[in-house]
Amino acid sequence: MEKIPAFSTTPIESIPSIVNEVRTTFRAHRTRPVEYRLKQLRKLYWGLKDNEDLILDACKKDLGKSQFETYITEVGWCENDIVFMCNNLEKWVKDESAPDIPLANKLFSPRIRKDPLGTVLIIGAYNFPIQLSLGPLIGAIAAGCTAILKPSENAPNASAALAHIISTSLDPSAYACVQGGIPETTLLLEQKWDKIFYTGNATVGTIIAKKAAETLTPVTLELGGRNPAIVTKGADPRLAARRLLWAKILNAGQVCVSQNYILVDREILPQLVREMEAVLREFYPMGARESPDYGRIVNKRQFQRLKKMLDESSGKILLGGTMDEETLFLEPTVVQVESLEDSLVKEESFGPLIPVLPVKDLDEAIRMANEIDDTPLGIYPFGSKAETDKVLSQTRSGGASINDGFFHASLPTLAFGGVGNSGQGAYRGKASFDTFTHRRSVTTTPSWIESMLAVRYPPYTAKKQEKFASMSALKPNFDREGNFKTSWVGRLLKLGAESGMGAVGRWFLVVLLAAAVRQYLQRQSRL
Ligand SMILES: NC(=O)c1ccc[n+]([C@@H]2O[C@H](COP(=O)([O-])OP(=O)(O)OC[C@H]3O[C@@H](n4cnc5c(N)ncnc54)[C@H](O)[C@@H]3O)[C@@H](O)[C@H]2O)c1
């Protein structure tokens, strides 16, 4: 197996010229042909495949990630993403015919062309250092952009592995990896970009959005959130315990989309905790510390931040609570918390801390969730269909998994992104292509149509305006009170019902009535 190269920051003075080179390549239109893009994606696939061991080793060193987790969430994930892109790209790059065009305007062949945005900057985060860096890069390549990737310096081995894979697999004049932390990223942000794609915390997200605004650069922000899980009285406590624990022990809880706290109906709290205890024993029969499947906190800074959160909590530890700073081990820890002001609820933990807040009913749970964070990245209600529907209709979030912890985020081709505080924009699957693509509206005016277009030219006359209105004015189907207006034929056909479903119901009754009358008449004629 090849050794992971040592992490070394990219020399600051070289950054402007690296950016300049990829921008020049974009301007030379080299990355536009779909064949070029496919070739780069295929090469990246093999770059990953040939370096799987390197990546497994890097993720183990950076985050104590098990081989299984690195495979399903990082290397296997990205390989599949590339194959999916390659299988669909030729279909997606094609012009789309524009929707909602009146028949006469079809003569101008209105269509949507898919243009690459240009030269883009991708800034990755440490917790899924491969997936969160390569996922957007795969989208950028597919869209025909050139790109600079800046992986997180807080996963230094993964950053070095990525730099190696990118420099040996991809066209170096179009794609480059800049390694480093704040000074390097700050200088990168000084350059002109056509899009910045950032994954990480909201404080830095704000810095990036402000900097991008100076040059009207579009941004995608994949941020965090205080994601609630809600467990109602009607939920199955065993199922909720199993699913929510899995969502919090993956990557030792360093998952943007896992639940930050659980609102649980007071009545079933003891059952839920009992089930959690049993599930943890099943997952880790020798304890989490001894398990080769359980990861570690990324570094001392994050470890101390998590320890402080736990120390400052006035909650009661129900399960777990052990830790070891030397090895960055933090046990999955369930804490019963009574206040929304508690340190474990006020901030995103981004670690294996699991505060549970007892609530009196679903209404209280929804009210609390909206008070804590009204636009989290995900929401996870467990309960009956009526209860989970109610949660969806009275909250907002980037995504949601009903009766599960972040299942929606484990589907690789489902668009993924936040809303409000948890971010803007989305990617994965086709959305990764779309997020780096400009949908350019294009028409072609045929020469032979000129005489018909004369109506648009001066001198303007009332007759011309009348003609134009007769061709283009749409008739409203609503009155001055804002009510829907149907013609008498429509009203007759709908048998006076307000809605389509109402009309179906009325027609059904008419048919039933007619059948009954017919049967009655037949019986009468037989007598
Ligand atoms: N929505 C998502 O997909 C997603 C994924 C992962 C993490 N997150 C969120 O990110 C947070 C954790 O990640 P993090 O931010 O601690 O990761 P991090 O420390 O890896 O930082 C993220 C990136 O920001 C850069 N950065 C840091 N300070 C900067 C500055 N001053 N200027 C410019 N760039 C700077 C880093 O170099 C890094 O590349 C959590 O809130 C988590 O929920 C969101």
Ligand SMILES: CC1=C(/C=C/C(C)=C/C=C/C(C)=C/C=C/C=C(C)/C=C/C=C(C)/C=C/C=C(\C)C=O)C(C)(C)CCC1
């Ligand atoms: C199809 C059949 C079946 C179905 C089987 C199914 C659906 C199995 C599903 C297994 C799953 C979902 C495994 C889970 C994998 C988890 C993954 C990939 C996690 C990913 C996590 C990610 C990407 C985290 C991201 C974090 C971010 C972005 C921020 O930090 C049967 C078996 C039911 C019947 C036969 C047919």
